[in-house]
Amino acid sequence: MAIDAEKKGFAVRDLHNVNVYLYEEIYREMVTTFKKLDSDYFQEHGDELSKNKEFFNAVFRAGLQSPQLREELDLK
Numbered sequence: 193m194a195i196d197a198e199k200k201g202f203a204v205r206d207l208h209n210v211n212v213y214l215y216e217e218i219y220r221e222m223v224t225t226f227k228k229l230d231s232d233y234f235q236e237h238g239d240e241l242s243k244n245k246e247f248f249n250a251v252f253r254a255g256l257q258s259p260q261l262r263e264e265l266d267l268k
Contacts, residue, residue, distance in 0.1 A: 222251075226241070226243060226247055229241055229247065230247075233246075
């Protein structure tokens with residue numbers, strides 16, 4: 193579930209800005225996935241999905257917990 197910074201009482205100054213460089217293929221997949229999920233989110237919640245507060249945090253949480261992360265980095 194996406195964590196909404198405002199609901200948690202966080203201000204922008206409490207959050208970290210991280211710039212990432214993505215290969216074109218990953219970037220396009222990220223944009224496509226966001227657009228699909230934004231549509232689903234709107235249908236279910238009646239509001240737009242926040243890319244910075246909800247989507248990116250969910251992507252990072254899911255990726256950090258995925259066993260595929262070690263595989264992608266060629267780690268045992």
